[in-house]
Amino acid sequence: MNMFSVLHVVLQCILTIGLAVGHSGSDVHDVMTLLFTTQNYNMKIRPLKDQLMVMDIHVDFNLNSIIEFDEANGALKTAGYLVLSWTDEYLQWDSTDFNGTESIFLPQDNIWKPDISLKNSVNSFTSMGSPHLNVFVTSTGGVSWYPYQVLQSTCDVDIQYFPFDVQTCSLVLTAWSYYKSDVTLYQNSESIHLDGYTPNSMWDILSTAARAVNTEESEVVFEIKMKRKPGFYIINIIVPVILLSILNTFSFVLPITSGERASFSVTVFLLLAVFLTIVAASLPTNSDSVSLLSVFLILMTASSTLMVALCLVQARLATRNTTDRPIGNGFWAAYKLANILRCRTCRRTQVKPLMSDNFQDVNWIDIVDSMDFLLFILFMTLTILSAVIIFVTASTH
Secondary structure, eight states: OOHHHHHHHHHHHHHHHHHHHHSOHHHHHHHHHIIIIISOOOTTSOSOSSTTSOEEEEEEEEEEEEEEEETTTTEEEEEEEEEEEEEOTTSOOOGGGGTTOOEEEEEGGGSOOOOEEETTBSSOOOOSSOTTOEEEEETTSEEEEOOEEEEEEEOOOOOTTTTSOEEEEEEEEEEEEEETTTEEEEESSSSOBOTTOBOOSSEEEEEEEEEEEESSEEEEEEEEEEEEOTHHHIIIIIHHHHHHHHHHHGGGTSOGGGSOHHHHHHHHHHHHHHHHHHHHHTSOTTOSSOOHHHHHHHHHHHHHHHHHHHHHHHHHHTTOOTTTSOOOHHHHHHHHHHHHHTTOOOOOSSOOOTTOGGGTTOOHHHHHHHHHHHHHHHHHHHHHHHHHHHHHHHHTO
């Protein structure tokens, strides 16, 4: 170790010992006696010697966690702490008179502090901080207050793209009892501090912002823009609903003679109605927008209703005989179209009447079978197209 390093270490030790000796408990006691006894500090007075001046409060917010986002009630529950700083002109002393005592800690309820509150709170009014918390005070009158709080704020929910939605919620902080001419709040930074943030299992934070609001009341707004993690809903709702919707079209694959087609269609219809109820229960009832997932479920429910009705009509048609109830032109057209699509017709190109001799052996069961083929293609196409359009739109908005 060279001579310079030795001198540096010795100097540090001397300074450390000097500070330790100069800043004792009795010095802090003397400072507090000066402030609260000699000067008779009054916590009910704004700490400005000129009461016509504006009290400037600087605010930051450190977010620790998103506890819960309640879509049905439009409420966001977060945990974090505020960082508030201001200058109290009645909490000043000359540090040289107290052996270099530059700072002290005081109980938060012993000094004046702004009555900061959450303006858009879901719960009733509660004061910030707790009686057991302290504030940090410097000899120049600088006060720093770090109240930890669980905040439950209202939030306008946009459910159009649920469960691929992005929500923006605000925490509106205001000095409740004061006008802006008395106390003005300023944000220290342009965003929320996330250094101690614990990730949420349901939401990712995309961005944050902070701004002061220019109104008669002094307000600072902290915004949180978050995106839902859709994995749970994809596995437990979207995939089962799509599979049920596809399964529903297989009603037309089940032979009409089996007698089980109507009951199968009704069962799938009831399952879709159950999923619609589950989704509706988790969404706000007063939303200005409609969830695309709900739209898909309604479409599939309406489609299922139509399938049930068609199955019942087909069951009725299957009981007919061609002697009493001849096959109409519309049914013949459906029969020919089904044959063309199945590539079963190798007819001559000349046009024949619909009621030609080639179709004399066709009965109503054959007509219903042709209808099944056409309806299966129709509803399967509509189901797949609806699912692709709706969920691709929701996930890529």
